[in-house]
Each structure stands twice: as structure tokens, then as C-alpha cells.
Amino acid sequence: MKKICIFLFTFIFNSAAFAQTIKTGVLVIGGGAAGVAAGIQSARSNVKTIILEPGPWLGGSLTSAAMCVVDGNRNFPSGIWGEFRKRIKEYYKTTPGFDTTSNAVLRFEPAAGAAVLKKITDTAKNLTVHLNASFTGIKKDGTGYEVTAKINGENAIIKAQVVVDGTETGDVAAKLGVPFDVGFESEAQTGEKWAPKTALPIIQNITWIAILRDYGRAADRTIPKPEGYDEHLYTSLQSKNIKQTLESGRLPNDKFMLKVKGVNDYPVTIADFASASAKENAYQQARLKTLGLVYYLQTKLGYKNISLDNLEFASVDHLPYLPYIREVRRSKGVIKMVLDDIYTPYSRSSKLYRTSIGIGDASPGQHLLPLGKAPETNYGAFPAYSISAGAAIVKDFDNFLVAEKAMSVTHLVNASTMYPSVQMTVGQGIGCIAAYCAFFKTTTKSIKLRLIQNEILSYHGYLMPFLDVKQNDPQFIAIQKIGVTGLLQGVQKPSGGSAPVFFLPDSAVKTAEIKPVLSEIYTRSFLWFNKTKPAEFFTIGNMLSFIEELNLRDAKTFRLQIQNDWKTKLHLNTAFDISRPITRREFAALADVYLKPFDRSIDLTGKLLN
Template sequence: MDRRTMIKSLGIIPATGLITTLKAEKVDGRIESPQIDTDILVIGGGTAGTIAAIQAGRAGCKTILLESGSQLGGTMTTGGVCFPGLFYAWGKQIVGGIGWELVTETVKMNGDVLPDFNKPFGRRHPKHQILLNAPLFAMLAEEKCIKAGVSIRYYETPVNLTALKSGWNVEVLGKGTHIAINCKQIIDATGNASVAALAGYRRLKGEEVQPGSLIFELEGYDLSSLDFSDLSKKFDEALKRGFLLKSDAYAGVKGLLTVKGGLATQHILNADSSTSELHTRANIEGRTSLLRALRFVRTLPGCENARIKKMQAETAIRETYRIDGLYQISHQDYIEGKIFDDSLSYSYYPIDLHVTHGVSPKHLAEGIIATVPLRAFIPKGSRNFLVAGRCVSSDRLANSALRVQASCMGMGQAAGAAAFLACSEGKSPADLPIERLKTLIRKYGGIVP
């Protein structure tokens, strides 16, 4: 039995998908610069980019997915915020398709149970969020990409873009690789709009960004035996002495000791991932903060043996750059639930702007569901270029809600479908027939306004 037949016989991933991925890397002891041709190049394998790549691959386009890290899922997996929401609003599902398929398969394979979406939750939106097994989500996402024919390239990042008559030439560097990829359409799903910047398109960013959070869990104590009234006094004393910072545990000592899953209790001020230097600083500050918190916790009665149960490798980032798109979704658009002629996906989440000392979500009025138009995916002055995810064109308040994972999955599927249709019809995304695009999204289970 040859290698191709043996791999295919395993029934896990198609042999063609695996071999396509491996053939793209030519390393024989020296750096080579081969030319690779593809239809669609998705850059960033996070929440939005993964879904965009699967959609483009399933629709029939030759697709490459570049990811600078070691796994798919981004903030949900590497960042540890494995608590995606919200897929339902006011008693009906508003985000479905490929993202929902991936989430529900992860829940089922892990033996978990979905929330009861029929129960009203009022302002307690976490009741409709879904805690996922993050490593399993990453593996299933990878498998779905390969089955869709997507060529995944980890540890690679674009360093230069050149516009062509009908697409792009992208210079890419990686571990022992230096390649050029010719593509017809680009989807920037980096979260920072970093590829849009390489292409020369304008980005938007406030004077400050929302704090980030290092996701962790502590153990080694019995919660039922702790006197939280006394512990809160000691917490306040530690703040006054400067032994602890409020940002180390913005939800107080109880939040610090009871945090579970993908929830955050810590803030890293001005955390930014748009450059390696800034991301390095955010990671170091996140771990320094956790050390302070752990040392404090171990001084508390009943917590002398506290230890770290889990800690993510990276500080999760909430906000950096957004594109200056053909349309900028405003805070007013979002809270009014404005539906545009070119709306392609829904978003339902409170305005969720984190600040120095915590967060106070501002919930949407009953019955309101926001939407995302195609024009918000397209940088001004661009051709054959889309973004997906939190770098969508929006003001800061609207973006604080749009950035969440279910919304990003909906945007990712819309962007993948738009890139496919643009390739098929030889058009730039801004020129696409909207009804045909909506029909395509629905074909793959997506929910469109």
C-alpha cells in the first residue's frame, strides 16, 4: 500500500488535502522562493478566517490559509476565550452555517450540552454562551479545512503585497520558507487589518485600545470553606499597599478565585497585538499580573496551596485596528439594528467596551439585532480585497460588540462566499450582485438578513 492510499484509508482526512498542504513547502536545506498560485488567500486562521477558508474551499475555490501561529481558532483557542456567543437572539437563531456546525460538533464530541435557547435570559447574556473544549475545536476546525481542500500553512506571514491586474502577488516568510503566492482575492482575517496596511489601505485606531486578558484558572483550595467577606477586606488592603493592582482582578477576589473556562478576570491595559513588540509586552504584562495575583492568593487563609491549573500561552486581545471601509458601521447603526441593502450577516451582543476597572455591558433593546453590510468588509480604494472579523469597518463602540466570536463566524462565512463569487464572476467584491451572494451563503447554511 503506497503512502497516499494508506492515509486515505484512515478515513480521517482526505489524502489529497494533506498532500496539497505538504507540497507547498519545499525545504531541502536552503530557503527557496517558489511561486504558488491559488484563487483565494485567507490570512489569519482565527475565528473569522477559519470559517472564511472553509466556505471558500467548500464552494470550489482553490484556497490557501496562512496562520502565523501553530493552530486555528485564534482568540478562542490560543487566547483561551472558548466561550463563543451569541448565536441566538430573542428566541431565534441569528448566526448559523459553518461556524455553528463547528461549534455544535465540538459540543457533541466532548459530551457537552447546549444551553436552552428557548429560555429568556434578559440581561444575563452569558447564559446563552457555549463553553467549548478549545483543543478539540482547533482540531475539528483543521480537519474541516483539509476536507474542504484548503491548504493550511502555519508559521508564515505576508511581508509584501503587489497588486496585479486581476489579483495579488504576496511575498510570504516562514520557518525556512520564502515564497510568493499569486491569488485572485485576499481575505484579511488577522484581527489587526495588518494585510490591509501592507496593501496601503487606511486603518482606524483610537488613542487607547481596550485592555486584554490572560485567561487562567487557579485551584488548590476549597471554595465552600472560604470566608469571602474577610478575603475581600484583605483584597482591598492589598490594593492600598500596592501589593496588587485593581487590573489584576477587576471582578475582585471572588472573581479571581472562581473564574472558570474562557472567562476573564484580569485586564492588561492597552494590550495590543498589531506588532511583535507590542504583543510581546502584552504577554509579559499578562504573566506578571498573574504572578502578582497568585502570590496574593497564597497569603489568604485557606488558599496557602493555591496553584495555577491552566494558563494560556498568549494574552487575548480585544481591540487594535479596524479598516476604513466603504461603509463604517456606527454605534447608532448597531443599537438600532439597521438593515442595509447589502447586509450579509447578523450580530447580537451588548456594547461591551472594557475599560481600566472593568466592563459594564450596554444591552440592546428588546427585539433589536444588528447587521453587517458587505461594504464594511471592503477597504476604501481597494480591489479584490476583503476583511473579516474584528477589523471590520466600524466605530469603536460598535466594534466592541461586533468583535465577539459568533458575529465573527458569520462575517467569516460571508467574506468566504463573497471571495468565491468574485473569483467565479471575475469581479471585485464591491461589484457583486447581493441577492446572488445571499443565496450562496444560504446554500451553506448561513443566516442572512
């Protein structure tokens, strides 16, 4: 009888410990800015998708970390990022004073951002979101992965064809054993003239942002004195214009985002992320530093009426659920983006702009403490740029993709790509890659980049950061496609600390700018150029002649067809005159329809494939 009882107990215990098994095409672990965009896009691309988010909200840095004053990518309403911007503006359309200008700096309450993302995900077919759910392990399972997790307090095993690490700190990649880079690479390692001569294991500080509320001039909402409070940490505030500092972080409904460089930053090292206990200790110290800042603001600078909003977050101290994390570790990807891929994308041997899955224009920032002991980089006029697919694909780990701060970029590039609005655009691209691999039952080694890029464009994403060609332009997609082939290159125009990129659609095309790429793509090009010898400016007649030569078209019939299609099919509002120089807009429209250079396959370095 005793043996039977032991057997029954063992059976019941093992049954209770048994985990449910869930199968999915794509699993996104971490619902931050990139993770949520990847999950939404994968589901919209008709693949069963799961998002596991350990916290109570989707959005990561944008919401749970309260980085809710967003200026990066404000000129580019790309795909899901553009949808998020639009819905935030609709949310606040009746709020007095809210700036609804199309490219205004986006300001929102974190809870509102989380609500908007929940509404988007709730209406996405094929998408399941599990909040307050954590992954506990991951291992390879054929061409896919087996992930162990806790969902609703129960053990679960998720078998996924593709896994996306959307965590803020690259936790999934670390668990899987992906090799990483940490801190500053040296100039010799990356070829970046901006890099230090010696590699430095310094990573950017974390910041525990505070969301404050003005409770009225007569109110006294002074918080308790924080543990370990040292007012000397905050004396630099006395030299700042506090009203201006608060105003820079103004949010709707008399609230403020408080983030002061060098004041509530908290220095960390990679050791602070080596274990759960080390991370928790660093996070607690960062929280106390920000609470000290609020206390100093109230007791030394006289702002007793401005205090933590006790309705925004359900945390005990009313601080955000997460710190704003800028950098931890960067995985070793199929390629590594360096600063030259941003400053001089067209002159490099690798043409990573051709492999774009997202764009960015966020000004790079470096938060490094202690001040004066870490190198500050002078980025100069920083250009808008494209983000390479290979930076999200981990080398030697098929069907495993990384986002956020785990992408394969240098320390100096990460200072911009880590920005949440940039991550939302790249997350959408990652979602397209993941969906492609799951849908076609293939691996990241065999992806067809042009099909993935076409999917991004079909969902209103950007591949090239052309400031002067908006999404409502009838040639937007054609110009994006021609731009990403390199046939017509963007032009950087430095202005202060930034260098916007322009397509210049109404400028005339010069023969010298298109001849090299036409010759690279079309082997018979040299015959046409030798025979025709076009002048300095390429004409409409030259373009039609080139198309006729490559496609063996009858000239008279084809020119009559183009004349008839000029304003209807091609949506060109200029006069049809074969003798005048062709504009970049006209060239893009004709090339996209009749030459189809975008259809030419490329590898992850941008090299054309036969």
C-alpha cells in the same frame, strides 16, 4: 578559478534564497474565528483556498486566546458557527454535567476547540492550511495580490486573486497601507448620540486569559512569584465572590477560564502595535499581570489547589498563545457601520441590513483602563443586528477583505462585532464574497450581493437575526429573504440589556407596512393600490390579486393553483381562505415564490438597482 568559485557560490546562494511560487484563488491570512470560517466557506464554494496561520492552532480568540466561554450568538446556529457549536457538543456528549441545551452558553477547553476546527478544515476540499506560517509582505498584482510568506521555514510567494485579512490586529491591511481609524470617534464624525463630543485615541484593553485546573483540595500547585509582582493590583478581588467568579468560567474536566474585568486587563495604545518589539513588550507585561493574578489567588485567597493547566498550552508559562484582543485599528471600508444601523436599521436612508452577510447579538462590552478616565457607554437594550458586506470591503483596495477588529465599524459597534462567535458568522459571509470574486474572475466593485447572500443561505447561514424562526422552519429561507428586502421588518422587544428581534410569523400583515417597499420594488404597484384600495389588514385575496396584476396571471387558474399548492409546495398548515388577513409567514412564502423581491439587485448601501 577564483572567479568561477565566486560565480558558483553566488549561484548556489541565490538558488537557496529562491522562493517557491503558489497560485490560489483565495488567500486568508490569519486563522482566527473569522479567518477560519472564511477559508472553509471559500473552499466549500469550490474555490482553491489557502489559510496562513502564524500560530499552532486555528481559532484565534476562541482557542489560542482561550475565550472559550461563549454566550454571543447562542440563539443563532448560523452556518459554520452552528456547525462548530454542534461538534463541540458532540465532543463532550459523554462528559458528566455538560449542558447540551441547544442555546446554552458554549463552554469548551481551548485544545478541544482547536481539534474541532482542525477536523472541519481537514475534510474541506480545495482548502490548504499552513500552521506556524507567517506572511512577510504584500503588494498589488493586477486585480489580485502577491504575498511573501514563510511556510515550513521556507520562503514562498503566493499569488492570490483575493486576500482576506483574518489577523486579530489588521496586520495585513496595515502592511498594504490601508487607512485606519483608531479609538473613539466623536459624535460629529459618526452621528452616534452615544459617542463622546471629542474623538479619543483610546482603545480597549487586552486580556491574557488563564485556563486553570482544580488539582484537588490537598494539592499545592502554587506557581513561582512572577517578575515585578505587585499584590496591590489585585486587592479588589477581596470584595468579589471568588467561587462565583470561578464558576462563571467553569469548563469541562474541572477547569476554569479566568478573566476578571479590570483585574487582568492590560491597557494598550495603538503605539503598542506599531512594531514587533513594541507588541512583544506589551504582551509580556500582560502575561505577567495574569500570572500575578493566579499567584494572588493562590497565596492571598487560599486557592493553592487551583493552578494553570500544564497540558492545555505548550507555552513555557502555560498561558494561552495569544491575548484576547478586543480592538486595535479599523479600516476605512466602502461603508462604515454605526450604532444607528443596529438600533434603527429600517428608518435610515442607507439600508445596510439589506446587504447583510452575517448577524450578531453579542452584548457590547468596554474594557477601558484606567477606570474612571475613559468614557463608559450606556448601550441600553442592545438589539440583535445584521452585518453589512461593505464593512468588510476596503475602500479603493479591490479584492481585499478585512475581518475581526479591522472591519469598517465605529468604536462603539466594534464592542459587539469583535466577539468571536459574531466574527465566525461574518467570516463565512466574507468567504462567500472572496469565493465569488475568484470564481467569476471579477472584483469586489462588481459583486452581485444577492447571489452572495443566496450562497450564505444555502450553507445554513443567517442574514436576519429573527429569534422566533428557527432553521428547521419550512419557511426559514423565504422569511430570511423577505426580511432582508425590508418588505416585512423585524420587531425589537427590549428585555433588560438586550433587544431580541422577532419576525412574528403568525401575526397579520398590515397594508401600511408593506405598501412603501412594494412601491419601491415594483413600479406598477401604485396602479394596483389605487385600484384595489386594500383595507388596514392585507388579505390573502389581496396578495393573490397583487401577484396576478404584476405577473399577468389569470385569476381563476392561479387561485386554484395556489389552493392546491398551499400545503404541499408552500408548506403552509393554515386554512386557505382568501377573505382573511394574511399572516407574515404566508406573505413571505407567497412573495418569495411568486414576486421574487430578493432577486432585485442592490448596491452596498442597500439601494435598489435598475
